[in-house]
Amino acid sequence: MAKKKKGAISKNDLSRVDPSPIEVQQNSPGWFTRFAQKIQPTYIFIVFILILSLTLLASYIASLDSSFEEVPTCGDGTFYNTCSLDKPYYCENGVLLERASFCGCNGLNMTKKDDACVSFLQTNPREISLKYFLNNQEGSIDFTIYEGVQEHVSRISRILYYEGSEVPSRSDFKIKSLDDDVQGFNLLRLVKEIQNLAPDSKVDQARIAVSMIQNIPYGFSEKNYSFGEQSVNYSRYPYEVLYDSEGVCGEKSALMAFLLKEIGYGTSIFYFANENHEAVGIKCPTEESLYGSGFCFVETGGPAIISDISMDFVGGAKLDSIPQVLLLSEGLALPEGISEYRDAKSLGDIRERNLMGYLKMWRYNRIREKYNIDGLYELK
Secondary structure (H helix, E strand, C coil): CCCCCCCCCCHHHHHHCCCCHHHHHHHCCCHHHHHHHHHHHHHHHHHHHHHHHHHHHHHHHHHHHHHCCCCCECCCCCECCCECCCCCEEEECCEEEECHHHHCCCCCCCEEECCEEECCCCCCEEEEEEEEEECCEEEEEEEEEEHHHHHHHHCCCCCCCCCCCCCCCHHHHHHHHCCCHHHHHHHHHHHHHHHHHCCCCHHHHHHHHHHHHHCCCECCCCCEEEECCEEEECCCCHHHHHHHCCECHHHHHHHHHHHHHHHCECEEEEEECCCCEEEEEEECCHHHCHHHCCEEEECCCCCCCCCCCCCCEHHHCCCCCCCEEEEEECCECCCCCCHHHHHHHHHHHHHHCCHHHHHCHHHHHHHHHHHCCCCCECCC
């Protein structure tokens, strides 16, 4: 019988040898794995509860949104059954009405007569009808004008005084034409009529104001204004344009800008020096605006589409120069995606007789009827 050598392990003894510490560490789960295995069900439960809670919270918020009702307002933003910031107007069931007995007057030497605020300048009243087009439909506003107010406005000085090295600007004169309180109060009645026609849509209010002024006939004043030894053509202020039922582009632009400003929009005047022409700018998305100015071009000489500058003027003239932008007011901007942007582009393509124009020719008559477009436009 062979003797074992000291320290040697026989083949039969191998099965009784304990695994090495390294082998134990490799074959048994570590402490982190054992810990994770113990708490995994707990984590799953917590995540489930969290997801369920968020789902219930979202459903609750959605139910609140669906049941929320906006506080009703009139066309100028006045809440129902309250006085407007523009006295003496009161919001009654969505309509702006004069309620001087309740709301008072604005203090411009006005007196209360029944529910109206009246002025001693409101003499010799006369009714006019102002036509507009909206959504393919013709409408009109009957408006009272006063000879006394017209005479007051005609006497407003057209002179501005400067000191030292100050240089007069065209925008200073344009702002001055909009700044008389008596004129403003009497034009505000027209603004309220427009807001009552479209109490739920600022865009439609702008469309009515634009169309209304475009449909006022084009015409020059026969007056001259003298200062010192010099004489210049008389430039009518906005109220005078209404009273005379006519105006040139610069005069009608001031009236349109006043109405849009009071409705709440940002406004400007585009002055084309080379063509001696003025038009209105209404704040709009930059990509739709004229030369990236942030204001869409609005022709005032006759019916035209907001943002359309492709029209032909008498004599074949076009507006090719880059205009000066005269900022008048900050305010709302027209939204993206309104139909005027698309229609103006289509009409421009048709006029240029390019490939897209030929493809869109079928839309021409429909666009003309929608905006009551007809004839050429006047400059100045």
